[in-house]
Amino acid sequence: MHYSYRTSGTCASKIDFEINDGVISDVVFTNGCNGNLKAIGKLVDGWTADDIAEKLMGNTCGFK
Numbered sequence: 001m002h003y004s005y006r007t008s009g010t011c012a013s014k015i016d017f018e019i020n021d022g023v024i025s026d027v028v029f030t031n032g033c034n035g036n037l038k039a040i041g042k043l044v045d046g047w048t049a050d051d052i053a054e055k056l057m058g059n060t061c062g063f064k
Helices: 034-044 049-056
Strands: 002-006 014-020 023-030
């Protein structure tokens, strides 16, 4: 199933992705740092949402 998430307080304004059987794929960020966000999308491809949340919990961006 396709999802679009409008962000707030981040450089990326939107995140589009697919979730099938609990697994994330096809992650695409709109705006933000193109290279870094493409890399993140590739790194999390095939992970579950819980695994991604656990791994990234506590990461900050500047003062955000």
